[in-house]
């Protein structure tokens with residue numbers, strides 16, 4: 001198959017669009033949003049400021065920051081009909097399947113949902129960014145037999161999410177750790193889910209449909225789904241002592257370890273370095289270091305045996321666990337961050353559109369006629 005002229009499996013290396021949003025240097029392990037290095041943004045900015053940066057190309061001044069904050073606050077609550085629908089989702093529903101269904105449903109209650117002019121797209125992006133954390137928290141509580149908790153206007157984006165999950169105002173360190181994680185996950189160039197969202201938008205379908213395509217795509221374990229799979233692997237390994245024997249045997253059996261490897265970063269993912277330090281700090285605070293220490297050991301073994309580096313989803317697993325977040329919410333959390341990047345890319349796509357329509361190389365049966373004996377009519 002690889003000899004087919006023009007076939008590029010997985011579209012590796014193909015440049016599918018120009019973008020002014022994310023600058024990803026896979027060789028040197030550098031990631032920047034609109035020119036700002038990710039490490040600088042993590043140190044000096046909030047998730048809301050990064051949302052403004054991705055949408056506007058500039059870090060916000062005070063007026064812009066306050067206007068965006070007010071817009072997001074005003075859109076945090078979700079329609080009561082959607083809360084009722086969440087109550088009807090089956091017990092044990094996959095958290096990403098529920099988010100996919102709920103975001104599609106959210107669009108039904110937005111009178112502007114079909115509009116794709118720049119100003120409507122901006123309003124829809126605000127609604128999606130604000131409402132998705134509320135959906136995730138409400139679904140989780142309902143699944144646990146609890147009532148959803150209304151958003152609180154005096155808390156920031158990350159702190160409010162943690163509050164809606166547990167009913168407790170988080171410690172400032174925990175809220176900041178989640179906020180920085182959202183920054184790290186907010187955008188990542190032409191990854192599979194951003195591409196899927198852009199493909200849907202390129203047909204001039206609406207933004208809710210494009211974002212639903214993004215959610216459907218980020219859910220898979222080779223993409224954002226790795227965020228939950230990493231914790232499931234740590235649980236399967238069980239103890240720090242079992243990391244070495246488990247990993248060497250699994251690698252010898254050609255098992256793919258979730259949270260390692262990357263299509264673009266070949267010398268390490270800069271987000272993993274930041275998340276490792278954050279997981280170290282957070283687990284030092286809680287005193288429960290088991291998952292983090294197992295992660296370090298697994299990192300050592302996988303690197304030693306396969307020369308593979310951890311990606312963004314590896315250390316976020318032990319960090320999120322230290323924040324008290326159940327593993328089934330790891331991928332929804334990645335998604336409530338990535339909505340910022342998807343919507344920013346959708347502004348670009350709708351603003352300078354050409355439908356995505358690649359070709360396939362036909363490798364099926366040669367042209368043939370239906371034999372009279374097999375004809376059905």
Ligand code: ACO
Pocket residue numbers: 010191221222223224226255256257258259260261262263264306308311312313
């Ligand atoms: N564990 C073990 N081996 C791996 C891994 C892994 N995680 N990743 C790559 N490899 C090996 C492959 O087996 C292959 O080896 P081979 O040539 O001997 O068969 C080689 O490295 C190249 O792998 P590909 O699958 O061709 O790399 P590709 O660029 O297509 O895939 C991907 C990238 C999907 C991220 C891959 O590294 C992977 O499956 N990783 C695990 C899933 C994961 O963590 N995904 C999250 C990515 S980040 C994000 O989306 C948020």
